[in-house]
Amino acid sequence: MTLREEKDRQNSALLPPGTLRAKRVTLLGAGGLGSPAAVQFAGAGVSLTVLDGDTVSLSNLNRQFLFTAADGGKPKAALAADRLRAFAPDCDFTASCAFLTDDNAEQLLAGSDLVFLATDNNDARFVANRWCVRHGVPFVCVGIAGACGTVYLYRPGETACLACCWPERESPDKRTLAAAAGAVSSLGATLALRALCGDFSEAGNLFLLDTKTMTLDRLPVKKAAACPVCGGN
Numbered sequence: 001m002t003l004r005e006e007k008d009r010q011n012s013a014l015l016p017p018g019t020l021r022a023k024r025v026t027l028l029g030a031g032g033l034g035s036p037a038a039v040q041f042a043g044a045g046v047s048l049t050v051l052d053g054d055t056v057s058l059s060n061l062n063r064q065f066l067f068t069a070a071d072g073g074k075p076k077a078a079l080a081a082d083r084l085r086a087f088a089p090d091c092d093f094t095a096s097c098a099f100l101t102d103d104n105a106e107q108l109l110a111g112s113d114l115v116f117l118a119t120d121n122n123d124a125r126f127v128a129n130r131w132c133v134r135h136g137v138p139f140v141c142v143g144i145a146g147a148c149g150t151v152y153l154y155r156p157g158e159t160a161c162l163a164c165c166w167p168e169r170e171s172p173d174k175r176t177l178a179a180a181a182g183a184v185s186s187l188g189a190t191l192a193l194r195a196l197c198g199d200f201s202e203a204g205n206l207f208l209l210d211t212k213t214m215t216l217d218r219l220p221v222k223k224a225a226a227c228p229v230c231g232g233n
């Protein structure tokens with residue numbers, strides 16, 4: 001059995017076999033929320049474009065396990081793609097060591113079947129949101145503050161977009177429990193893999209994971225009355 005056939009067999013626990021072949025996810029952010037999802041996507045046989053303009057920093061290494069303590073100062077995107085190639089030689093990985101802006105979004109996000117928003121940079125999240133709405137591409141947005149996280153799947157033309165529902169303020173908690181980031185990221189990756197296979201049954205629900213109380217809440221999100229990005233309802 002080839003590596004690809006073996007991945008299909010494992011994926012069939014949840015996903016129709018063969019549906020993930022030739023799919024490409026653009027990963028926005030290769031940090032604490034991006035690293036776990038990147039490995040989950042590659043493990044499922046999905047090709048990735050990794051976007052991150054940052055370099056590896058000691059303060060984030062507790063949760064960015066694609067990197068080592070010897071990688072300080074090196075560009076995250078290129079390094080992540082290298083590590084992922086070794087992990088999943090059946091997939092294709094490209095990297096852009098750049099910050100996403102409205103000026104480069106057309107070039108950097110082209111060819112995405114889904115965009116995974118795993119950055120803590122709100123400006124970049126909203127750039128990706130606008131591009132996804134404009135091009136009818138789904139996205140999953142994950143966030144983390146301390147020990148609590150959020151996951152949201154956007155379905156083009158149907159659910160609320162980020163501009164409808166997401167606060168633009170920064171998180172008040174600058175600490176991140178690595179295990180919570182991993183849980184939120186993997187939950188988001190699961191929703192993304194399902195969406196890539198055509199299952200949008202959880203689109204439009206905001207999932208709130210609290211690892212202090214070990215609870216997962218699901219809140220339906222409504223479109224804004226007159227959203228400037230998606231038009232609202």
Ligand SMILES: [Zn+2]
Pocket residue numbers: 160161162163164165223224227228229230231232
């Ligand atoms: Zn909207």
